[in-house]
Amino acid sequence: MEQDLLKYVITTHEEMIELGKLVGDCAYANMVVTLDGDLGAGKTTFTKGFAETLGVKEIINSPTFTIMKVYQGTIYTLYHLDVYRIENSMNDFELEEYFYFGGVSVIEWSCQIEDLIPPSSIRINIDIDPLTSNRIVTIKSSNLEFINKLKENKVCIN
Secondary structure, three states: OOOEEEEEEEOOHHHHHHHHHHHHOOOOOOEEEEEEEOOOOOHHHHHHHHHHHOOOOOOOOOOOOOOEEEEEOOOOEEEEEEOOOOOOHHHOOOHHHHHHOOOEEEEEOHHHHHHHOOOOOEEEEEEEOOOOOOEEEEEEEOOHHHHHHHHHOOOOOO
């Protein structure tokens, strides 16, 4: 399955929120978004913007110690997972079931459970440029409808 790719250069916290909103505006039922990158790269910040477009009113914070937080939005339920502490996907507590409940799943540190991630997922990697501290965000997906919608909606992001 061929993947299409988009890249964004993010220079501020606010731009990361806006990118989350941009992707969130393209959300659909059973969407799985993976977020990988170093500590402090902006995964949870991205999720805050994403959640806002789903109509989530609660404060979004990283579910590092709880593995998952569920937020009820007015458009979709958000399943926010942080699987950093999972050492073996065989001990995943059946997290992948949430991928198919009709909501939207955002998974921080998805590389920890790579074998559970659906092939149709929206894959987002956030790298930190060591010279500028800018975030280089790469979005990959085989869902061309999603990619085209994201390209059409591209505003206010480098």
